[in-house]
Amino acid sequence: MALTRTENSFIELRKQYIEKRFSNLNPVQRSAVLKTEGPLLILAGAGSGKTTVVVNRICCLLEFGNAYESDELARPVTDKDVEELRNALETGELTSSIRPLMKTGVIKPWNILAITFTNKAAGELKNRIEAAVGSDGLDVFASTFHSACVRFLRSDAELLGFPRSFTIYDTDDSKRVMKEIMKDLSIDDKLFPLNPQLSKIGRYKDSMTSPEEVTATAKEYRDRVTAKLYSEYQKRLKQAGAFDFDDLIYFTVRLLREHEEVREKYQRRFKYIMVDEYQDTSYAQSLLVRLLTGSERNLCVVGDDDQSIYRFRGATIENILGFENTFSNTKTIRLEQNYRSTSHILNSANSVIKNNKGRKGKTLWTNNGDGDKIKIICSDTEQEEAELIAKQITDNLNSGIRLKNQAVLYRMNAQSNAIENYFARAGIPYRVIGGQRFFDRAEIKDMIAYMCIVSNPADDLRLQRIINKPSRKIGAATIGELSRIADGLGVPMLEVIRDADDFETLSKASNALKNFYRIYQKLCDTLENGTLEDFVRDIIDSTGYRAMLTAEGDEGETRLQNVEELISTVKQYEQENEDGDLDRFLEQVALVSDIDSYDENTDAVVMMTLHSAKGLEFDCVYIAGMEEGIFPGELSRFDERETEEERRLCYVGITRAKKKLTLSYSKSRMLFGQTRRNRISRFLDELPPECVELPVEPERKIERTDYRSRNSGSVTLGSQASSIRQPKPAVKNNAVYMVGDRVNHRVFGDGTILSVTELSSDMLLEIDFDTRGVKKTMANYAPLKKL
DNA sequence: ACTAGCCACTTTTTT
C-alpha cells in the first residue's frame, strides 16, 4: 500500500529525530546503532567505543523499536503530527500525542539477548542500559554464554536425561573424574596424560562431536583410547547429574537442535540477539547463536579478529571471518577510530599486528595526540624487573596518575610472584587478579562440596571429597566398596550409605556411615527450614569442620577465616538476590571468574594476565617478560598459528594503555626452578622505532614516595653480567659501538658502553656515564659521539 | 586408617 505524502514526511522526520537522538556518536557508530534489522557484523577495533554502541543499540530498540527501518505507523498521521514532530526536532521535546508514533514493532526488554564474555561485562552492560532507559533495562537478558546455557538447561535439562538441579563441574572436578576412569580402565596416565586428553574431549564438544561419533571414526589405537575415555567420562557425568563447562554449551545446542518446541520458545522470545567478543566463540557457540536466531535474523555480532586470544579453549577465529558467508546480506560496519590511546601507542599496536597474515585487516587511528613514547626497560633478573617497574609506577604516581589507573600485565600467572614480592617489600599497594581464585581454595571447595551433595544427592564426586573430611573413620577401602555397590545398583552412593545395613560388606563401617548420613540429613533440614547463611554455618559446625581447623593451629586459623569469608559471601548473596536459592548460588560460584569481582575503585596497582586484561583499559600499562620463551611462549615460538595468537595477545596488551606503555624484559629469569636466559621478544622488534622512547630522561632524582621503603633506592642498571655479554657491533650513522667504547653524550657527558642490544632497526646502548650513572640510550637517537 | 616425608610435575592462557 502506497504511503501518502503526509505519512512519508512523517517517516522521514522520524528518521531524522532518531538520528538526532544518537548525535553523541560518530557517524559510523551511529550507523551501527540504527541498523537494528537483519544480520550485522561490527568489526570493532580496540578502544573504538563498541560497548557504547551496544548500549545505544539496545536503547534504540527499546525506545523506537524498529522504527528507523520501518514504514509502519501506529495510527494514521495528520499534518498536525508532522508539524509537532518538526518542532520536536528543534526542541528535542516530543509531545504526548506523537510519542506513540515514534515506536514500531513490539519489543520488550526481555526480547533482547546480549551475550558478553564475562559476568562483569554483562553486569556493566545492564548497569549502563539501566542508566540510559531506567529500570526496564534490568529485564534485558544480558549474560555470558555459560550462564545463559545454565538458565536454559535449568528449565529443560530433563529432556536430555539430566536432573534440573544438575551440578557444574569445574576443571578440577573433571580431572578427578578422568583420573578415576584411567585407574578403573587401567590406562596409563603417563601414556595418556590427563590434561591433553581432557582438552581433546573439550575440543570434541566444541565441534559438537558426540562420544558415539568419535568411537565410530576412531581407527588408531590412541584415538580409540581417547574415544573410550570420552564415552566413559560422559557416562559418569551423566550418572552424577553433572555438566562440565563445555557440556553446558554442547548440551544446550543439542537441546535446541533436538527439541523444536524449546527452540521455538527461545526464538520467539529473543527477537534481537547481540554477541560481544565474537572472535572468541567456538563452533558450538556459533551454532547456539544460530539456533537462537529466528527467521527475522536480527543478529548482531561484535568483535575484533585481531583480539582473538582463546584458540586454546576452542575459539575459532573463522566464526567472525566467515560471518558474512554464514548470514547472507550481512551488513558490515568497521569501527576504526580509537578513543582510548595516544597515537604512539596505537601505531605500535598497528605495527605489531600487521605481521599477522590471517586477519581482516584494519588500521586504527585516533585524534588523540602523540603522547609519550613507549618505554622499554631492561633488567638482569626478574627481581630487578619488578624493581624497575615499581620505579616507573612511583614516577607516574608522582606525576599524578593514581595507582588504580596503572596495571602490570604478564603472560603467565607464575610471573606475578616476583613482582608481588617486590611490591610488598616496597609497600606499593597492589591487587592480583586471577591465579588461584577464592573458590579454588581447598577449604572453600570442601564447603561447596557439602552444599553440592545437599543440592544434588547424586554428586558422588563431591561426596567422596568430604565424606571423610574431617576424619570419620571412613577410609579408602570403605569408599571403594561403596562405589562398587552403587555402580552395581546404578544408584547414587548416598543411597547406599543410607541403606548401609543391607550390605554385608559394609558392616564394619556401618556405624561410621550411619553417622555421616545423620549429618547429611541434618544439613538438609537446616536448608529446608532456614536461610542459606544458617545452612553454611551449620555445615561448618555440624560436620566438625570447624573443630578440625581449630585443632590445626595457625594454619587452620587462616583457613577458618576463609571459611568465615564464605559466610559473608553467602550473606551478601542472599541480600542481593531475593529469589536466590542454593542451586543459583552454586551455579554462580561455578561460573564466576576473578575478573568478575574486580573492583576498579580500590586504589592499588592491578596485576593480571594479558588474557584477563581483555576489555579493560588503564592510563599506564606495564607488560613484563617481553622475552622469547615467555612471550611468545616456548610452545608457540615455532608454530605460526600459535605465534600469531601470541601476537594478538600482545596487541591486546598494548591497546589496554591510554597514556603510557612500558614494556619490560629481563636478561635472565628463574622459571620452573631453573634460571634461563631468554632473547628479547620478537614483538619488541616489531615496534616502530619512532614510537619508542629515546631514553634521555630528565636528570632528576627519583623522589621517594610514601610507598617506597628503605633500601630499594639503589637501582643498579647494568651489572657486570651485561658487559660480559658478547659484544655486537652496531653499525649506523657511520658509528660502530662496542662494549667498552668511550662515548660522549651531549647531555650526560662522557661514559663507557656497558652493553649493546639489537633492537628493531636500532641499537640500545647501556652507558655508564662518569658523572651521571648508568643510562640507556638508542644509538640512532641519542646525541652521541664516539671518542 | 593415618601420617610423614619424598618425589614428580608444573606452566600458557579461562568459562
Next chain:
DNA sequence: AGTGGCTAGT
C-alpha cells in the same frame, strides 16, 4: 620453587 599426590611405615 612450590605444591600436591603417592608410598611406605606405623
